[in-house]
Amino acid sequence: MSNSRNRPPVGIIGGTGLTTLSGLEIMAERPVVTPWGQPSSDLIEGCLGDQAVMFLSRHGNPHRIPPHQVNYRANIQALHDAGVRTIVGVNAVGGIHADMGPAHIVIPDQIIDYTWGRASTFFEGELDETTHIDFTWPYTEEARELLISAARDQKLAFSDFGVYGATQGPRLETAAEVLRLERDGCDLVGMTGMPEAALAAELKMNYVCLALVVNRAAGKSDHIITMAEIEAAIDQGMSGVKRILEASISGLGALTPQFS
Template sequence: MIQPVIGIIGGSGLYDIDGLEEKTWRRVETPWGDPSDELLFGRLAGVPCVFLPRHGRGHPTSPTHLNYRANIDALKRSGVTDVISLSAVGSLKAALPPGHFVVVDQFIDRSFAREKSFFGDGIVAHVSMAHPVCARLGDSLFAAARQIGLPVTRGGTYLVMEGPQFSTKAESELYRSWGCSVIGMTNMPEAKLAREAELCYATVAMVTDFDCWHPDHDHVTVEAVVRVLLANADHARTLVRTVVPSLGQPRDLCPHGCDRALDNAIITAPFQRDADLLARLDAVAGRVLTG
């Protein structure tokens, strides 16, 4: 049986988690550089949790310049088994107004200026991203959101753009024509790296406003967006407090295979593997590369 350790990645407006006991901020060093901030360790209803503010406390780092590899490695190195990713997004559908939560099940990755894999020349690996989030985690998050009365939708596609600028109206309309539900800047390559690190991962996308396709978009003030952002953050904290006790129960291996994603992914023969990269992969892929 696995004793879960719940990792929580907080997006814009979410820089701490209420209710943690025995909490301590701790620096975690990784071979990929520094994560966004120290990690907050503690227990929630007795369940071990590790919180990482994605942009750092005070939001000093832009989506493009986040060290996604260090963030995921730090969580894995800290014993995390399950990751709840909380993300502020814009809406691409009229049925998903500000304040709505979406437990997404797909991504389209339009980012282009980020390191997207732990692997590369010297150790080549290909993991499946057909189903990029853990359905077990997604189901639990949806049930918990319904339990506390949040406006929530199960399923949807998150379009990840590079930024830091927002999309043009033509781009926004294009993404709508693709059937995307929400748009944001941070969940790729985060989800890809979580899969490579064999972490169960799920995203709760929290709508702050309509993207620029919407006819009322230009009338939305910064104050209104910030107001929704802060309200969403409060609701996200309540959601985390609600879902963690059930996710923290001892469990078997993930029925969807998230924690075994590397079983058949590594292509490079042992005699060709780069020693330096092998050392850097100790936390992420040690299960299949050592022993």
């Protein structure tokens, strides 16, 4: 059996709390610069078991960058340049589907992009040719199956489907907007799912979303959404997210990159 230390590192984009995974050994932290500018944070290199991992804090460390101002291109480019070929995007979302309440984990299979004005592609400027990626299936199915299997093995409450509606933010949505999202077929609403997934696809990287519902979407409960509610759901559900990552990281590292 080959040593998985020779595999590419698995990239994890999310909050700083993810660096407390059980058994994780932090090796180094280093600043990076890309042709698209600086990523949201330094890259943190670590090892979980014998699988190399690379963490990037999407909103910075400390948490300071709003979703519409995240430099998604720099983030994805930085991970790619560091050798990452499979990315897990950990996202806090609002639940629209009736079964997706606070602290519920979702491994979505589709996405609808409602964002605007974000730098959303590497393919612009003086190009030799126009490039169009196939984005029919925005999440790598093999990676999704690994997360699903880990969630089942851990006996966690989760959903193995879901359409993620990516909105602009930083404000939360109105009740009428959530109704529109629901009519469009969205099960979840978040602000960071795009263009992150598409940029990874442009660089032919494996990409999968691991979403934690932190509140019911606007109009889906009998009260307004509060930060206290969101923080409580994060505290309750993040342990399950970490368990899924811990159980699936070796398999994610063994995935074949999408590029030749």
